[in-house]
Amino acid sequence: DAKTTQPPSMDCAEGRAANLPCNHSTISGNEYVYWYRQIHSQGPQYIIHGLKNNETNEMASLIITEDRKSSTLILPHATLRDTAVYYCIVRVVFKDDKIIFGKGTRLHILP
Amino acid sequence: NAGVMQNPRHLVRRRGQEARLRCSPMKGHSHVYWYRQLPEEGLKFMVYLQKENIIDESGMPKERFSAEFPKEGPSILRIQQVVRGDSAAYFCASSRPGTPETGELFFGEGSRLTVL
Numbered sequence: 639d640a641k642t643t644q645p646p647s648m649d650c651a652e653g654r655a656a657n658l659p660c661n662h663s664t665i666s667g668n669e670y671v672y673w674y675r676q677i678h679s680q681g682p683q684y685i686i687h688g689l690k691n692n693e694t695n696e697m698a699s700l701i702i703t704e705d706r707k708s709s710t711l712i713l714p715h716a717t718l719r720d721t722a723v724y725y726c727i728v729r730v731v732f733k734d735d736k737i738i739f740g741k742g743t744r745l746h747i748l749p
Numbered sequence: 750n751a752g753v754m755q756n757p758r759h760l761v762r763r764r765g766q767e768a769r770l771r772c773s774p775m776k777g778h779s780h781v782y783w784y785r786q787l788p789e790e791g792l793k794f795m796v797y798l799q800k801e802n803i804i805d806e807s808g809m810p811k812e813r814f815s816a817e818f819p820k821e822g823p824s825i826l827r828i829q830q831v832v833r834g835d836s837a838a839y840f841c842a843s844s845r846p847g848t849p850e851t852g853e854l855f856f857g858e859g860s861r862l863t864v865l
Contacts, residue, residue: 681856
């Protein structure tokens with residue numbers, strides 16, 4: 639079972655920042671937070687991951703709270719192509735194990 | 750550097766026939782994962798394989814489904830005697846062994862099975 643809780647859906651205006659929350663209150667010390675997204679009918683795409691520090695790459699930023707019980711994925715300037723289901727996942731990195739996907743958040747970018 | 754390649758992209762079978770789905774992992778990847786996505790539902794883990802070994806098949810249905818990842822060639826997901834409920838998108842992902850930092854899975858574009 640997924641160890642994360644996400645809102646089922648969110649809307650965001652095009653050009654604005656999209657902030658997607660995720661609760662992972664039972665996260666263990668050796669578990670990383672990963673974000674993937676699935677654009678309609680395509681394979682899931684890796685976005686970003688982090689352990690306890692905030693992370694940024696060309697796609698997004700990841701903000702993890704100090705207690706690590708929640709995090710926020712930020713898409714700084716959302717475009718229509720960012721419309722997708724976003725999955726927040728916690729997993730141990732050094733163990734080659736499966737990813738369990740929850741229901742994710744369906745993000746609608748509004749023109 | 751080609752990504753994860755899945756074929757066929759679309760497959761139509763009649764009830765009772767067999768379906769074979771193939772997955773070629775990214776170069777240098779020796780771990781393969783299969784997922785199933787029913788229409789309007791989420792991704793469900795099926796099986797995790799390394800070369801010539803099944804590591805975790807906890808998500809595989811007990812009957813009619815099998816998977817292999819031979820020493821040479823692609824990974825194959827085989828569904829025998831297909832039923833309409835098998836109609837779904839089947840996604841394959843691969844990863845690199847012992848990746849210390851990312852543990853990232855790279856997904857293919859999926860194979861869409863339709864059972865008539």
